[in-house]
Amino acid sequence: MKKFALFAALTVLCALFSGCEPIGEVQRRIVVHAIGIDPAEGGFEVSYEIFSGSEAPGGGPVDASESTVVTLLALGRTLFEAEESLRLQTGKEIFLGDVELIVISEEAGTENIADFLRYFRKSDVYLGTNVVFCRGRAKEIVGAKLKQGSATAILLRGVIERAIEGGRACSSRIIEISNALSEEGEAAAVPILTLERGEETSEDSTVSDLNVGVFESLLIPSGELSEISETETMGIRLLRGDARKMSLEVAVGEKIASVRLEGIKISRRAEIFGDSPHIFIEIEGSYETEFSPGGVSEEEIQAAAEKQLLELCERGLSALKESGADFIGLGKLLYRCAPEYAAAQNGDFSAAIAGLSAEAYARLRKY
């Protein structure tokens, strides 16, 4: 009897507890899909793309589509304050665990990126979420009504992932940027999203007047910022040794061929010549010709692709030296290959970057 009474008491207690927290009601929670951060006077204007359950059609499956998402704006001196402001606006708990994308406008991000990352680490945001910069206002990108079918956040995540997969942008997950920035002398390359408005179309037109894409990246070292082009980004990824796939448009004489590279394997080695490091990069992989103009042989295309890879490395190297920051994990490589030299740098590899030279070899084989 005593046991039963104890069991009954525990059951009743649990039932009572379940009603104590307002979080017990699922509908009192706002699911955020994307966050956009713009500068505002004395702080930030944060745009949240949220899911609106009440807008969802009754019956049938529901997903984050144009009809079920809305963008809300909140102001705050910090991101915490903006989040609190959103909480007050909606009267609901903010759930950031489903955030697919964080868009930061260049003006807001260049100086405050470290603070932003610190905020995201402490929230529920998945540490593999992509962080990108954008030209213009982030709220325009987050709130853009794209006609490709799904909500902006999911669509843009796809755009960025394709760019990263194709080697045109560097992977920019929260954890990767945080790690890069935590290393002295290291830096991160963050893709820049650009939203361009094309020719105006009528309201009911099925043709979208919005173009979105990743065309450049922003280098954020501890010192000065610099922008790098798509090809320079590709070069940096080759120097970093983290490119697995790439699509190249290669010039064979006057003609242009399209080549897809798969299974790229890059081995890096560093040596110290005089006072400066020298890195050897060997690129191996297979290629497939996607488009071959008439009158061009496979051998010519292969040679042109190999040559272009070397050119990309050169461009990457010059962009790297220009920025003066370590985007390619040179410090780590030197700790492995030349520990004494690395230790002598005391964590500052700017001199090593300035004097860096590279030698690249590319060997491709038919897919």
Added chain:
Amino acid sequence: MAYEGRPLGISLEGAIAAIKAEFGGSSDLNVVRTEVSGVKCAILTLEGMVKTSDLAKSLFEPLMGFKAKNAAPADVFKFLSEYGLFSTESAVINLVSEAAERLCSGFAVVIIRGFPRGMAFGAQGFASRAVSEPDSEPNVKGTREALSDNIRTSMALIRRRIKSPKLRFELLKAGKLSNTELCMVYIDGKTPNALREQTKKAIESIKSDLILTSGNIIPYLGKNGGSFFSGVSTTERPDVLCAKINGGRIAVLIDGVPFAAICPALFIENFRTVDDSADKPYYAAYQRWIRFFAFFVSSMLPGFYVAAAVHHPEVLSRSLLLNLLASEERTPYPLIAEMIIVIVMFEILREAGIRLPRSIGGAVSIVGGLVIGDAAVTSGLISAPLLIIIGITATSAFVIPSLNPQMTVLRILNVLLGGAIGFFGIALLSAVTLINACVTDSFAVPYTAPLTPFTPSEAKNIFIKTSALSRRDFKTVEQLNGAGGESGGEDA
């Protein structure tokens, strides 16, 4: 019990009166007075306990045919006890209480005037059901016969499957009032002596007045204070019973109950079926994995769903989370209350389905499925994803009926704890349940064997069902690691 220990005596009427008084003048006591070679006798039976036609043929006819000149009562008794072949079972009766006991067991008692002893002849012929199909344990490729209410029929059903002198039946009695016959069934050489002795002692310790179901004896067989799971299982299938006693277990048949209690029981046995042996090993293994999965789904899915939705939405995939949010927008109750309502509703429907006569049982599914289910969603009382979760849960529960009580209680507790404190609550409940299962044992055989303590050869046969041809290392319960204490050997 005024007549306990009282001798039968030589007075015929006195003996009849004493027996009648023992039964308190019960109307079902029949007394037939007759003369055998001039000696007055009485044949006593209990109404419905003997087969009258058999009695007439095997007892009355030979008795009437006995002719002796100047026969004395002793001559009649001698004829009854030494020369006559009236029944396969017979016993000499000295006391009134002995006569009453035999009568209750379906014997006919013959009392002779002027002789202090009587004779009892087995002529059992209770009205009982014919051997029917095992309704509660249906299968595809096994036998269609179930154990019977009649203990003798059940014994015959078992003997037909194990035609070996090593199969042993030991008849015992229990129940202070009912004096019910129980029968211990085991295979000599397979079942450990200690298990037999302990079972016997357990049966002898039964203090109940009546033994009407297997539930009356199970608490005595599997003494496990505070155990959530039972160390004793039941079956109504003779083939399952035979397989289990072949594994070193002991079965107890109960007269009047078509279910046998089997001990010791293992957790893993709930996931085995007769069809496993009939199917290809790979398919049997696959089916068994499905049953394991169904157990966890049935006991934990609603709790997990509530905990994830309320406390850990990051666990749910985006589409599921959004669907959940959209549907919850329109429902009036918090998710946990909704879940409890649906679970209680389901339990009511299930109970109604069991208790209603079969002819109208179908109406329950119509009312439950169509009216309540559809209407509840359409009216916005309950969200559609939640109803799907309960649908999956309920269907999974039907896969392992033997664990239904445990799954039902775990389900509701998981919902309450998961709803209150998320996965942390589910973790605490899981830890406590796990420990409870691990300390449960029946006759020192761990309930969780052969998984933990681990017996590799047996565990292999659970997860990767091996073919009967390749199984040469079949182990009885006594040989499992941990039976009677942990070994320092291979197990972990």
Added chain:
Amino acid sequence: MPKTEKISAGQLMLLLFLSRIMHTMIFRARGFSSGTPLMLGLFCATALEAVAAIPAVLYYSKFGGDPSAELFKSRAIWLRLLYSAYFAVIAGGTVALFTRFLSSEFSKTVSPAIAIILLCAAAAYCASRGIEGLGRAGTVVFWLFAALFVFMALVNKGGFDWLNLRPLTAGDGEKFAEYFFENLSSAWWLPMLCVLGESLNGGAAKAAYGYLALKLAVIEALLLLVTVILWKYVNVIGYPIFALGAYAKSDFIQRFDAINMLVWAINCVLAVGAYLHICAKPFKSPKIFSPIFAAISAIFAFAAYFFGLEFDSAWFLAFKSIGVAALGIAVPGAACIKAYVSGGRKK
């Protein structure tokens, strides 16, 4: 078939491992820079633990019985009470650190006070049901942990950067020493072995060295993964092993944070249950004394939460170390010597 209340060497090995891995789970990283010195620190500490285990292993292999009784006969109760007090503090520390983890990562789910009460209550129940149940449940929880670990590794979205595995430099000495001593102080499996060895059905050496091998393999693997996947992100996320899980993502289970917590909470109940069982062992009725020691542990945990008692500070490190040296090495060592000198009672 009589019941013996004994556990096998394999079960004890897993029980020791689960209590150690619990410590790793709730370990909060401070100033992570490179995994290499930590990995070396763990290796060296394990090697030293293997030597330190010799007295206990030798005692149970050669003589058996309670080492406290061997030393002090009828007055052994005082030594046994010391073991109880030591493990009550360890249990309190484990509950406190796990509650800190809960309140930092799942603050909206459960309040620390309720978490402490529920954890201690569940652990008291587990302890009161005896060592057999704990040993058997330990096997299940180990496989649960292993299954989760493998599954999370398979769906982990993090890339391996092998350059994170830096060669050792002279500057790593301090980090190495810190982790080495931290590991040694966490070797309370030695006093555990001294108490639970009595319930062992033979194979003390197998339990001790099996545990060391398992611990070395699993924790080195975890350290390696943390280093090559998470790198310095560890410094900001707090719990490295937890973050490793947080990086896993699948279509079916979106994130593994809460799933991790679920398995850890089960493990915590079991580990604290084992400590409480040790606490209650000198007394005749574990059903009464397990809840009493659970209440004492809860007081320690409350002290950590409400009064800032720190269970990962220097004093606790010293307390743990003294306990390991005195109760895990000195007591069985002295018992061994005494048994040898007095002719020894063979098992």
